[in-house]
Amino acid sequence: MGSNIKIRFKIILYLLVMILIVIILRLYFLQIMSGELYAELASKSITREKTVAAPRGNIYDQNGKLIVKSVPVTAVAVEPHIVLKNEDVMEALSGCLNMSYQDIKEKLEKSDASYIDRVILKQDIDTAAIIYLKENSSKFPGVEVIDVYLREYNFDSLASHLLGYTVEIDEDRLKSKKYEKGYEGGDQIGLTGLEEAYESILKGKKGRIVYEVNPLGMPVDMLVETSPISGNDLYLTIDIDLQRVVEKILYESILEVRQKKIKNTDEYYKVPGGAVVVLSPKNGQILAMASYPTFNPELFVGGISQDNWEYLDNPENYYPQINRAVMSSFPPGSAIKIVPAYAGLAEDIISERSRLNCAGVWLGLGKDFPKSCWSSHGSLDIRGAIKNSCDIYFYQVGYGLFTKYNNMEELLQKYLRIFEFGSLTGIDLPHEDEGLVADKEWKKDYFKDQAGYSVWFPGDTVNMAIGQGDLLVTPLQMAQAFSILANRGIQYTPYIVKEIRDTEGNLFPDNSREEYKDLKLNEYFVEIIEDGLVQVVGPGGTAASVFRDFPLDRIPVAGKTGTAEIEGKQDYGWFASYAPVGSPEYVVVVMLEEAGSGGSNVAPIVEKIYRYIFNID
């Protein structure tokens, strides 16, 4: 063999060594240097994670009556990014689920695939379809048959404003921070009421299944399996029987008032809406809370239909979804007078014995600004002023509060705030309205573009003293103020959820409920006001006729009528009360929109509620 060939053999040998080095280096890079990365990629590429829905917690009333429960239904969930690519699957689903191909396509296209990895195509599918889909799962890549939990309401639309409802989470919410963790497409979320406020408590913890799949996506091995944990149950302060009666009385009374004409006109009262709050002054528990018009939360189960949604959303139907007791505020009218009364006494504007004169017109603000009263009451003391709801008496109190310290301290507003107006009560319901207690600063800001209006006038305070002007309160705030009065200054935060229990019935520790605030009110002044409130329902009071047949001797009631004027609308009627005087157990506040006099049209509702509560025929 020539030397030439020997050299070439050597070259081949070098080549061999080089190849060896290159491959080993490459292997080193793949396996040692990026081994962990590839290991992670590898395990990701062969494992799939699936969640198992957790039953949502139930809601019970104070006596343990089940109001809302979770029921499992079978649903077809699909991964849009897989199914949209596969026309055959959509075609087959269309036949199997009795949905049109176009509907399926639209529903899937609507969801942004980068955010929504699962869309519920149809809920509550029939058994035949379930069996078919399960048996032919290999023909339906990206399609899953899952259990979802839907709400079932044992009392129809009762307490719907309090309960709220659940809906399937949408894309925007999925993207939001609030629903960042633990939510995926197809989940039910609480949207209003307690369902929203207690979402994190009610929703439970999803189960998780991690399994290995083969390249066709068929599961081959289970790696992790955790069972779902049911959501916790809520036990409410609401007495569902009382709630039913209250809602019924409210509804029937509104229909009655709608039959009445406004005095001296041919116009009927509109009464588009109303609200009732029944709470216990002893602890702030809401025993019943009603708002009219109402809606049926069952409409939302499994997705609300377009027609139903349009109905609920149409202004002509007066926004049935709004809980008027908490989410809206209204001018309180004379019902607010307990506050100027207390303020007047506390600030020495008036005294127990001092009398002020009502001649029907009051010119305290000057001849150019005559202020009238709804009647001519003559000489009145504070008790009589409350009993008769004399505006001129309270104009003078308001004026006195204004002139003291030159309104530097805005005394009326100060006392309104002491009675917790103008701020959230902190009730455990979402979207609470904080109302409005206007003051100099507010006015300056509100009218900053209209220089002439931005000054606080004495008339502003005077108007506010009879519950007019820029004073807005929610029925719940009114109830709270009367509760404070009934309690001689002890204030509890109103609440609806009494207890939270897990599925085994273990109580969640929650001590916040026992907290209260002592507002340090002068008890004697409170008693004077209470005397006046008792007289309101007594002979000659503004609600005397309503309570004529009520056994006041046995169940003494303290109450205040209110009739608020709103420009361009009929009067808003109020009646705020508590009973029995002496050891008050119930605060009942009712407000009706555009229903005229609180004394004649609203007080009857309260009277009926007390009749039910105290078992009076």
Add this chain to the structure above:
Amino acid sequence: MIKRRKKSFSDFESLDKKKRRVKFDFILFFLVIAISSFGVLIIYSATRETLPGGVTDPQYYLKRQAIWLAAGIVICVAVQFINYRKIQRYWWLIFFIGISSLAAVFLFGYEVYGSKSWIDLKFFTIQPSEFSKVFMVISLAAVMSKWKGEKVYRVTFKKVAISSTVALIFVLLVLLEPDYGTALMYFIVYIGLLFLSGANFLYLLSVLGLTAGGFFIALKAGLIKQYQLDRILVFLKPEVSSEGAGYSLYQSRLAIGSGDFLGKGLFLGKQTNLSYVPEHHTDFIFSVIGEELGFLGAVVVLLVLVVIVWRCFYIASNSSDSFAMLLSSGIGFIILSQVVINIGMTIGIMPIIGIPLPFLSSGGSSLVSLFLGIGLVENVYIWKEVRKDYEIAYQELK
């Protein structure tokens, strides 16, 4: 002259029978059997759960490969009884068998993955292109070695012309199946042989140039489609997509990469056992090794294969004549080119072309033809010693 040659042959044959000196390369033989047995085990690991091809017996591939291994060993040993010089003399017969078996594919063959490269023999199937690589090496070694009349061994233009024609026939037949991977391997083997034969670089460059020209024309003429080229060259893209053409490569890299230093353990490879890596028991068997036995296992396997190749070249460089040298080198090139293409493909440094990993990939034709090749290398080794004895005896006789 002819008479004397005949006499001398019978002489050394009888001499061999008398002496019975076994000069066998046990290193090569042991390594080949060891790696093939290991292959049987790995194939079992790769197939016992996924059962490719719709079989129901988890040990189907294990048993089959073991039988083929036994057959391979038998053939390897049987080949030793024929002096390679006889093979050299009847090379044309082998050439004929080679090309006709390749041609038979077009008549009796059936397609797998778009390549018509299999013949069904009822009890088993064979892939003639696997055996033909050995036949081609024999044919090429015969035409390129020292011819009868030649005084000195020299690679002439004539030899290059004839040998390249022989190679071209084989390559074209395989290309027609079409089996581009095998064709590429044939080409590499021929170039390797041409290089080791001591041929002038001018010849080497001409062959390479002509091939490149032919490839270009084929591309222009539309015989090779652009998408086929893209598919083959997908490995060049730094970010391999996990779908389409890059899928196999992506999954293979995941499998090997996830093996880390010691691997996941035999039988415990997830990627490969769950069939994420396609063809994991045949072309992608190295992914299984990389995943289950890690860097260490992969390097050991690689080293064994390289030592086997080195053994072939070592025997070639120490052989007694040019045919023996070219024959043994040819087998070395077969194994080397397959190892480089196959492993390179699974780790993303070579195009994805279906070439089995020698001794390890599942498949009888590949294994048996390799054992045949190893048998020929051993043959070169054994009969070289005999020749030496013969030469000594001849000298004594004189």
